[in-house]
Amino acid sequence: MRDNSVLRKLLGLCVSTVVVVGRELRDGGDGGRSNLVVWVRRRVGVRGRCGRCGGVAPWFDNGGGERRWRHIDMGMATCELIAEAPRVSCPEHGVTVAEVAFARHDSAFSRAFEDLVVFDAIVSNKLAAARRHGISWRAVDHMCIRVATEALGRIDLLEGLVAIAVDEVKYKKGHKYLTVVCDHLTGRVIWAAKGRNKETVRAFFDALGEERAAQLQFVTCDGAEWIRTVITERAQQAIVCLDTFHLIGWAAAALDEVRRELVPLLPTHLPSPAALHEAFLWSEIRTVTKTATISLHGNTFEVDAALVGSRVEVVFDPFDLESVEIRFQGRSMGQGIPVTIGRHSHPQARPEAAPAPAPTGIDYLGLLADRREAELAELSGSINYAQLTLPDAEMQVGAAHDNTPTDTDNTDNTDNTDNKEIQL
Ligand SMILES: [Zn+2]
Numbered sequence: 001m002r003d004n005s006v007l008r009k010l011l012g013l014c015v016s017t018v019v020v021v022g023r024e025l026r027d028g029g030d031g032g033r034s035n036l037v038v039w040v041r042r043r044v045g046v047r048g049r050c051g052r053c054g055g056v057a058p059w060f061d062n063g064g065g066e067r068r069w070r071h072i073d074m075g076m077a078t079c080e081l082i083a084e085a086p087r088v089s090c091p092e093h094g095v096t097v098a099e100v101a102f103a104r105h106d107s108a109f110s111r112a113f114e115d116l117v118v119f120d121a122i123v124s125n126k127l128a129a130a131r132r133h134g135i136s137w138r139a140v141d142h143m144c145i146r147v148a149t150e151a152l153g154r155i156d157l158l159e160g161l162v163a164i165a166v167d168e169v170k171y172k173k174g175h176k177y178l179t180v181v182c183d184h185l186t187g188r189v190i191w192a193a194k195g196r197n198k199e200t201v202r203a204f205f206d207a208l209g210e211e212r213a214a215q216l217q218f219v220t221c222d223g224a225e226w227i228r229t230v231i232t233e234r235a236q237q238a239i240v241c242l243d244t245f246h247l248i249g250w251a252a253a254a255l256d257e258v259r260r261e262l263v264p265l266l267p268t269h270l271p272s273p274a275a276l277h278e279a280f281l282w283s284e285i286r287t288v289t290k291t292a293t294i295s296l297h298g299n300t301f302e303v304d305a306a307l308v309g310s311r312v313e314v315v316f317d318p319f320d321l322e323s324v325e326i327r328f329q330g331r332s333m334g335q336g337i338p339v340t341i342g343r344h345s346h347p348q349a350r351p352e353a354a355p356a357p358a359p360t361g362i363d364y365l366g367l368l369a370d371r372r373e374a375e376l377a378e379l380s381g382s383i384n385y386a387q388l389t390l391p392d393a394e395m396q397v398g399a400a401h402d403n404t405p406t407d408t409d410n411t412d413n414t415d416n417t418d419n420k421e422i423q424l
Contacts, residue, residue: 017101034077050090053104057088071110114143158192163218168196201230283315301336318349
């Protein structure tokens, strides 16, 4: 195998499109890394293609001469590919640089080098990848964009959508928002664009197309009108699911509104314990005697001497007649000083009556009456009243009860229980 073929294989260049025509290892000098420079050209017979769309296009000119692409390092040395960059005339894109098999359009790096750097940026970050490969952060950023654009061109994220979520996310400072669409089945972002209005959501449905929009079954979103309106327009069959965060917020706001309406109708304050006690006090009018006393249901109290002859109001707790308050013309004149205490509670003060016992449903009086009726009926059935009027009634009654009082002297004997019953 020739040296150039070995080198081509080591560089990972495609044999059917690229030929290595030369190489040179340049010394980095003074501790710097060596640089392997490799000249390549397109294989004869391979037709020129548009660098933008990849379509076959006729040759236009040789362009600006040689171009360089940074390639994956070769051991300790950096590597550079050099090739002519002719231009083609694309029917669609006009005059443009022809496609090279080992690099993406409008890039100073080979495809393999870009893939490696982007992988490092994904597993670490762009700055670390830039330092690792000795390039700028901006170069890494542009690589990520090119790789992502190429990848998105190979797959269709909007294919087979059934359940999606639409929401907005804030970015940078100020009111800058992105409208983001996610696929619930994969949990991935499938579409995003600047802005948060109906036009932004319509742009998504434009990209989705009517046919695929008709396949949507569920769309979750917040309560934003600009999202729901467009969903109703473009995906009428989809069920709109509102998130619980906003639902709970709306319910709380509605409760607040009701509470604000009811607050003016509520009593401003509850009565204090002192006011409640005052409401349950009794009062009576008395005239203060010449000795500056008043009497209340047998109790005597001494009051202010200035009140002699005045009609005062005596305020007291009906269950505690040992302390009374004296009021004159609506003003309190202090407590009356007890002189004689005969009663401790007002004669009309009655503790709250115990509740009446629940009726048992048994008519005890009726039961007694029935029993008494039965006894009388039994007794009357055993007495022959017709024979009570006969001259020898005593004998008949005695015979009826199988007694043998043959002695007529016993007729006045009051021990005869039957006669007693009849007298009743
Ligand atoms: Zn083109």
